[in-house]
Amino acid sequence: MGKGFYLSKNLAMAGLLLAAIALVTIIVLSVVYDQERSRNSSFPGDGPPSSRVSSTPNPSSSSPSTLGPLEPWQRYRLPDTLAPVFYNITLWPRLEPDQQGLFIFTGNSTVQFVCVKDTDLILIHANKLNFTLFQGHKARLLAVDMAHPAPQIRNSWLEEETEYLVLQLDGMLLAGKVYLLGTQFQGELGDNLEGFYRSQYTEDGVQKVLATSQMQATFARQAFPCFDEPAMKATFNVVLIHPPGTTALSNSRETESVDMESDGIPVTRTTYEPTKKMSTYLLAFIVSNFTFIQAAQDTDVQVRIWARSQAIAEGQGDYALNVTGAILNFYEHYYNTSYPLSKSDQVALPDFNAGAMENWGLITYRETALLYDPIASSTGNKERVATVISHELAHMWFGNLVTLRWWNDLWLNEGFASYVEYLGADHAEPSWDIRDHIIFDVHKVFAVDALASSHPLSRSEEEVNQPSQIGEMFNTISYSKGAAVLRMLSEFLSESVFARGLSSYLNTFAFSNTVYTDLWDHLQLAVEETPDISLPHSVQDIMNRWVLQMGFPVVTVDTRTGHISQKHFLVDPEAEVDRHSPFNYSWFVPIKWMKSGVEQEQFWLLKKTDVQSRVIATGGEWVLANTNVSGYFRVNYDLENWERLLLLLHTDHQAIPIINRAQLLDDAFNLARAKVINTTLALRTTSYLSKERDYIPWASALSNLNYYFLMFDRTDVYGPLQGYIRKQILPLFDYFRTITANWTRVPHGHNDQYNQINAINMACNMGLKGCRELAQRWFSQWMADPEHNPIHPNLKSTVYCSAIAFGGTEEWDFAWRMFQNATVATESARLRAALACTKVPWLLNRYLQYSIDPTKIRKQDATSTIVAVARNVVGMPLAWNFVQEKWSYIFEQYGRGSFSFAGLINGITKRFSSEFELQELKRFKEQNLQVGFGSATLALEQAIEKTRANIRWLADSRAQVLDWLSGEAQ
Template sequence: MGKVYYVSKNVGLGLLVLAATALATIIALSIAYDKERAKNRDKPEDGTSDSTGMPTPPTTPFIPKEPWDHYRLPESLVPVSYNVTLWPRLEPNADGLYIFTGHSAVVFRCVKETDLIIIHSNKLNLTTFNGHHAKLSGLGGAAVPTIQKSFLIVKTEYLVLQLRSRLAVGTSYVLHTEFLGELADDLEGFYRSEYTDDGMKRVVATSQMQATYARKAFPCFDEPAMKAVFNITIIHNSATVALSNGRDIGTTDSVIDGVPVRVTTFEPTERMSTYLLAFIVTDFVNIQSTQNSNLLVRIWARRKAINDRQGDYALNVTGPILQFYERYYNASYPLSKSDQIALPDFNAGAMENWGLVTYRETALLYDPIMSSTGNKERVTTVISHELAHMWFGNLVTLQWWNDLWLNEGFASYVEYLGADYAEPTWKIKDQILLYDVHKVFAVDALASSHPLSRREDEVNDPAQISEMFNTISYSKGAAVLRMLSEFLTEPVFAKGLSSYLNTFAFSNTVYTDLWDHLQQAVENTPGMHLPDTVHNIMNHWTLQMGFPVVTIDTRTGSITQKHFLLDPESVVDRPSQFNYTWFVPVKWMKTGVEQQQYWLLQKTDVHSLMRVSGEDWVLANINVSGYFRVNYDLDNWDRLLSLLNTDHQALSVINRAQIIDDTFNLARAKIIHTTLALRTTKYLSNEREYIPWESALRNLDYYILMFDRTEVYGALQAYLKKQIQPLFEYFKIITADWTRVPTGHTDQYNQINAVGMACSMGVEGCRELIQGWYRQWMKNPHPSPIHPNLKSTVYCAAIAFGGVEEWDFAWRMFKNATLASEASRLRSAMACTKVPWLLNRYLDYTLDPTKIRKQDATSTIQYIARNVVGMPLAWNFVRAKWSYIFQQYGKASFSFSNLIHAITRRFSSEFELQELKKFKEDNLHVGFGSATLALEQAIEKTTANIKWVTENKAQVLKWFTEEST
């Protein structure tokens, strides 16, 4: 069990004394921010400032020489508790700036002799005391070294205090700071969000600390292992409410410097990491309920959203999901309340702040009349993901960001379990195949991929940390943990998990600690046998990148594994201690009868039971429980394809989707012929299920991207029209000519596919249907004649078919939308226009936060890039504006890498590859931040696309031409 520090009685009394001085000392900080900023601005250490005031990157490599040159904190000091008071101003000062002032006292213990105090602080203007940026005192009468000098380091974001003598090991001290910061609209740290209510601008002070932004709110030891207890006090206008991680325990009205204010104090938090802190000042209102053990659950949002009952659904599912996790983890919810709040401006989808979870409005609010089934599912799964973190991640936290995958991968897996409990009729657990497994296969098949668990020295600075919040961490983490749960069985997995959480509560771990407890669960389960320890099995999946393709030859029974690479000619320069061999759990069936699970432990083996003859067939990786692809001998492929064409329901929905996805990717990797992959789509005219259709459309989308600017597209369009028409007619019939909603959850999704693809491929009657609905809406916007499920499809298609009038109407509806999901649909649909000047105007709008919110700017550019007309416009726009876009959104944004992926998806010519390389070369001085890896992957993907198009264009054209007649 990790070492835990508790707040002693003396420490508590000391903090009370410090708190009593907070209101007095904080007054002195209310000064003009621009003057403070000018006086205290730090100079770049290794470079100059450009015209924007931003430090330019150094021209020579940076070599750490001093302790403060390293991005990781020294191990000499450990925080015990903080007492933080913050006063955000929701009105601009005389200079038009929004500011906050604050005071912090951190109690820390010296565990290793040192004459340095190094603590994170970034973009804060610190008040000086006798010429120093902080004051130091001792607890219990401890002698305190005097401060020799103090200084700020911009590069590593530190406040450094050089002491005249050393701190004593085992002694506790208090570091006191007072500061002023800008309440900016940058979506980081303590920041400003704005919205309009009845024509009036409203300002919310809110926070986003993950991963390295708590240091922008107050000086702190800003690393996940530096857990402490936080005592938070917020000063705010009496017309607003203050929220934080804990319940408020006291509210008093006061007057500070002639300003009437309210002072809200909160209960001390549990021992926790800085990245999970949250504090919000707002005029929002809430709805609430009390769950078991008197747990207070509240949903907060704009007053109109709450009045329109947009928070009701979230409140209804939160209780069941919390109860599910309490049983699943065998551990009670560890806090006294659960607040969830929908914010107008928020960079991520949601953030698991302990006790105060923050969301984009689209991820928490659901309108029972205007929202779609997809919106409802998103609310359920995001809530389930964030609440999973209350235990896994918050109660027990990973030591460092290199193991982020275990935190996010775990939540990405069990979110399906929690959502399934809340909405059992949705059968949502199957959708992990589409949302995570197939999604990450595409990334992990690249030579530029990386292992789930990286070495600590590979993840240091904030940009490298943000880069970890990627598809590998989330989706591969989910897929690998699902595989682990499958071969252990869910009860054994849950038993080991419960032991892990209860052992390390309020502490930090490394990923091998979880393996230890799962291994104990295995050993305590009678009759359970694994081919090796959990450690050794899982190390093969977490310490080396990629995944295998398992090839079964049903003529001989031989079975082999090989590292699967989308481009077989790409060079993997990352070494693997396991020589890219995995311990592969193979669940399989023979002619519809499930067989005993088989473990492939080396490169090559023979399994006699897999030898078949006649009409018998073999299908491996049942329900895609394992994280690998499967290939067969040609005879077995023929038998499986014949089965699809004659009796496709003999295979599960998931395995039908798997066959399609495996063959298309095996073909791209030159393992099988492209025409074999295309043959898997011939049965689709008889398919009515969503998951196989979605798998097919995603894979065919690659063909559309590669060929929608070439002569191949006409034949491709004719073939897909032929395949989609029966599905379109099927939904027309079961919906009584589009007047009813399909009853099944996934049927509603497949109706969207049917309509969207039918219109794209020119199915008769579809265009007229779409345009009729849209024109009717333009004539009479309230109520809308378009069902919420179909709105995204109808809006996009109608705008694509239309012109300026349709676009401008959508823009007006977007600006007036009061439901976030409706605004999001319209924002995406406006990128569908085929009119170049409208797209260029829309791109310019992304630079204006009054038109497109900052949180939505990069995703709007991505939407435009999806459009075949918009792609070159978006590419030119990003190249021309890269420096600005990077400074505004890219330095440490989690989602910034998606921008590079989206813009380069269609790149498939030598000219585009050279443009991409030149873009990289031209902007090295600017940098790429959290998109650095994405850029390397884009170059790799473009190179592979060029080869694939060259080798396959002729045969693809021939196949589509023959099959479309």
Template sequence: MGKGFFISKAVGIVAIILCVGAVAVIIALSVVYSQEKAKNNNQVSPTDGGSTSNPPVTPSPSNEPWDKYRLPKSLVPDHYNVTLWPRLTLDATTELYIFTGDSSVEFECAEETDLILIHSNKLNYTKLENGHLAMLTSVNSGVKAPSIKYSWLQNVTQYLVLQLNGKLSKDHRYHLVTQFTGELADDLGGFYRSEYMEDGVKKVVATTQMQPTDARKAFPCFDEPAMKAIFYITLIHDRGTVALSNGEVKDSSNFPIEGHNVQKTIFEPTQKMSTYLLAFIVSDFAFINNTIDGVLIRIFARKPAIAAGQGEYALNKTGPILKFFEKYYNTSYPLPKSDQIALPDFNAGAMENWGLITYRETALLYDEAYSSNSNKERIATIIAHELAHMWFGNLVTLRWWNDLWLNEGFASYVEYLGAHEAEPDWNVKDLIVLSDVHRVFAVDALASSHPLSSREEDIQKPAQISELFDAISYSKGASVLRMLSDFLTEEVFTMGLQTYLGKFAFGNAAYTDLLNHLQMAVIANGIQLPDTVPNIMSTWILQMGFPVVTINTTTGVVSQQHFLLDPDSEVTAVSPFNYEWIVPIKWMKTEVVQEPQWLTDKSATNNEMKLSGADWVLANLDVVGYYRVNYDTDNWNRLVVKLRTDHELIPVINRAQLVDDAFNLARAKIISTVLALETTQYLNNERDYMPWESALSNLDFFYLMFDRSKVYGPMQDYLRKQVTPLFEYYKNMTLNWSKVPDGHMDQYNQVNAISLACRTGLEECQTLAKSLFSQWMNTNVNQIHPNLRSTVYCNAIAAGGAKEWEFAWSQFVKATIATEAEKLRSALACTKESWLLNRYLEYTLDPNIIRKQDATSTIVYIANNVAGQPLAWDFVRARWSYIFTEYGGGSFSFSNLINGVTKRFSTDFELQQLKQFKADNSVVGFGSGTLAVDQSIERTISNMKWISENQENVLNWFKAA
């Protein structure tokens, strides 16, 4: 390791920064973070663009390389040596948590240049003996490195800039050495700190989240996914703490430094990998472990969590999922270990750092006494998602972020396959239809949607990159890849996938590379398709949206058109295919599955789809296609009759599809809203989860539109009548709620039955919820089953007052199980008391009360409450600048926040408020929520039209039903 790390006297000085420079660094850092110029002769502040000598003056706006967000192609990193020392105690002088470090990167010059650009953000550099922020030496003794002329920090584009007195020689290698200090902040990005209480003592964890552009906050690096390198990581840390990184520990020993008896842990070099997949963590966590075929699997978490057995489920399921993916990819797991760690503070659900996967506690820890079956499913699917990335994303990595959809969409698809391997009795693979396909339809049906793949030149800034982490990339990506796998067959799909991984292992690729390998597999297997895989899939990847396929069973004509929730919305984005798709159609006539068809034009005639008598047609079997289906009125009526008379003749996934398609076609004015409502009339006989969940999801829109109107009462009466048989069914199945249904889906549907029955005012349900909660309050013994806690807590708090809320709050504050805290945090937003909701909103601004990772979702929980929505909207508008600044403009959750607080908007007054909000905060910005603002405006306009056109008909239908 460390080839060429100590290569000169000047470079040697770097190594002793940790030994002799810490005090000066700390003092300087206090100045930096006070936004003053650094006056210490050994420091330059990253906050003022300072330099060791005056940088060249350029006109504004400048077109210099350092003003561009993408790195030039002139330098290619080979390996890094990085040593970091995070301080887990607050410095009394600076009142900051900090880390110090030194770094050496060896790179090759691919093109002659007199400029070095390397990413750096919020790092404070120490002058080296050459008087600059870095030192450059040549690896080859026969080639002398040019001296540095100017060195400065370009903060907007996040570079350390080094202008040289001469040019670097093509094909020669150089070392760049730096010393730096950073704040170990609580901002959930880069190298940051997470805090928690244990036995009344505050504990601090130093941890990382690099994706997509925050490795540069930990050390200077070429922070782009194609700039793969090998990393030699060393961590200096307090004795008694555990240091983790991507590689295995090579050596760990006591290391006296500045009177501190600390520990120095050196890790084995990583594989060649991207900066965004790096991780290093210092904590005093405990772990459990297992070894599967030579791969060490460890689960790390807080000591009480490990002692309570909360890591056992993850440990037991990781091995089988890992083995499944080895078989699926036909490639052995490429690392000797698989560490997974649950963090108290973590912004994303989980992160696929190679060999050291980080999770929220709710995504990794399972406790049977507190965790519901949905908690368990989430753990299984997220572990599968992250392990899928170990090959697809980590071994072979996207070339640039415009192809993020392929990385995340693929993992979001195969997570269901991995989870099915771990829990084959759950039938979890079907749930992709509800969780991904139907979910993303709602976004992709807007005129302000975007294609899966963006142009590379359109994705430059960190905020633009963060904005791509949305439902389109994850859920649409998963949906179209599932469709592709289905029409190719899984055997052909995996064959193409395996050759793709073999070709690009340890390198980078674009989505077109995968499609080309899939086409090779198609040719090798003699699969007949209407066009090549790249040509078929380009219609789904390069244009936004999706089609509605209309089947006329009288004429046999099958046609397609771009589906828009608001047909009057203006689509300004130009489509390379004029919003036409090459559509695979799996279908059945009456009860017989037919030969699949392809729709390759705007319309075509299929005489087999002409009907006579009582026959009916059902298309998009199992919803494997990424499109909606419409029929002529007669066929719709026959399907509705079949639902009422013998609904089990229609596959369960397609019963869910019929409800979802009908309601959304009605919103788009393609069929009547009354026809959509008629698809719910059979629900009093339905006992399966997926159709009920689909119906409830769509009826949520009716609640959003009508829970402040005269429609609300009759709607409640109808839904109460429909859900009562389901409520009674589960009451009997569970022997008056004394046990849990056996089936995974039945456990979910039991929750639906109680939730809707209580929501619609079924007295027996409300009494049940209140009595269970009251018993807990009176005895301080919680006997509510974890599956039912979320809905029981919410309904009891909604029906109660301050006493119930304060009790739940006290339970939240002292909760040590993350899943239990999450259930309570959500339920606390259910109160009808405005003063409590306002107080709860204020709590989100204090990370000592509501963790930063939970702030935006708590606001959304409050906005979901009809009483809380206007309060949340006023709160967000009044505090936007603070929320945006404090909780990170690059946060992936900002689109969820904006959509969450505005989804009920349906009046012109609310529309004007939303437009004013956009205008008022144009300077502050919206970060990853920028597109969500436009989508919210579009959705509000659509809601206004829908209400004006449908309110009376809906009211009359509910009254008559």
């Protein structure tokens, strides 16, 4: 069904192109692609007018309130007057510097657009581009219908704040008419990891340069002028000019590659098939010396993995190639829709700011997210490759084929991919039991969504306009909460009904844009076609409560009375919530539960309070709510049921499902932080851990105890805390030492391998006798023979960190040399993190200086390196001082468009728990208001809120925790 639809689109586009080709040629010939840059100086009319003209602002557009009445070009949203049809784009990246030492690219672009409403104004996004002038203006305009010629451009300029090329006309564009806009331009092929940029690497002693792109969310405008909003879909006809011997890739298949000369320079000109109708943020270009491996083509889809030649030769792309086919096959069945394109190229880039990017047909990755070395990489590295590929391939349909209209609904795009990535990876690697790992996403976002400064999944469009506000949407709420609520929806609908509604949605809206409620409509249709499903309200009414209000409830189950209640959960109960809730912070809550190990019939909590007599426990019965953690909420119980569950953990912990043991620990610790239950009750949930051998509960416990480490590792509580954890971890350490024959074998199970890492890591950190010596012995053996590393890849992160932490300059310098010489990206990443583990202050300060030196630490890794130093109790104040001192430089170089920049603020402030640190944080905010915080703006507010909560929690709990630990650590 889908293939016939795609064919008809191609035929329609071919006809359109033929109709316009003569006029397009006029423009393209006038814009010679190989002409060098022509820098614009002052020309008459090359600037904004001094007075208002007749252009009519779009009243629906929103903008910063500080600007007052606005002209259309002062608004961040495009007016609804023009709609693009197709682009012809030619780009020529120079992979060698010019006489000024700059790497540049030149290009030309023609966009055909339809006038939707009469207007005398053209706004098209353009940023950091220098334009060649046509008759004194930055563009040339023609009408397709020669009977109605286009008006002349009266004035043209670049509006830097809103990133527009503004063209004022001396007449009106007419609704229904089609026009062509041609431009010629030059940009810098910078190293800023956005737009069209360069990446550098060394291979066989030779430094090589490649050109690549990152367009999401608002960076396509740095590569060529475009209507750079996700709803402005069009088709793209791409030509790349590149040095002979290099390979040029774009979203669609190559149709022609011709060697030629331009101004005496030998070049290759590569042309591609027209793309499908798509958004600008999904466009991609790469020019490189990479090589590839290719899957045997038993389908019409060409699948290739691209990377540095050495990485491909060493087999680092083989695993990605193996799982890609299986995951694509899974999604075709899951969506009941064929893969929309003819190829799937996946490329590992040495320099890439995000983890990966779902460019349609040309997915880009960090090397650590695509390359797996069977000798040097760990089980965790392998899982990351599988899950990231699964995430990105999920977008080929959900996000690319069907795209959200605006960035305020980013959660549905990223939340969906974050949920189904577990399904795709589980299909590719069924022995991993990876579906339950989504619990870690749930726990991660619970910590953020329990803040008063959280925000709803879907924000109003007025809140998401500026590029920095759009960048701020790429956060834990959008990804992890989105995944959690969609998983909850799939659970109460059933996966088959969910998938059926999804398929209907994708087929209905293929190649177009939607709002999130369109998905609810199609899921509702699937529900109505399924007689055995009964919902208390429509899908939309249920889900709007989870989407349009922030936060989540804590559901309290009283097994003595059957009373069930819900309340908005805040980790700091004294925090003030300013954001209005359209539902008064009440949710429709689906509750799956069990009594004494027997699954019970699901019920719904539809009000703030209810009575369910079925949950009343008698005798020794225990009640467990939210089985399989299918719902996005926390659970509290009456004290008697808590005691029954604690007893069960000690006597028969396996009677509680693994994922629910993890949730009991996480709920208890966070309920205690919120003063809902006693802190000692939370601590008591860890007492059974000496008997626990499963990974997921241990991971949950250590994640929550990490908060205690952060709060107490500078106080007298830390000694008893170490003693207690040492006692709990010893049986796990001994267990793995036994089953691995004294660390000479690898545990068989995927999760067991992770838990072995937990055992060794915590044993070394807590000073367990023999662990540090083991790590230092392995590291010393490696130092003595650098060509033969005796440490298993699963254990390298732990061993490297431990050895460097308890070593000195010699260990650090050795690790630095190994980092510089590493040819496997995952090994490089491990060493880079471990270098931050040293306890020597001057080494840490030197490393912080290295972090912002791109010749030592790649720009993509700068902020995560600073955060790694901050995780070290010795390094935290050094990193904080460094960031305060260098904020202006760090923000300018690393933070303006970075999705991950919020992580820098979050990472550095995790330990903040004193009034002095709170005041420093406030002062930092005030002193840098002029510099700005970009996508970290919300993260800074949340850091202040979390610091206040930490201060209150410490004041209330420190003595209680110390007393309990002192007794238990004996």
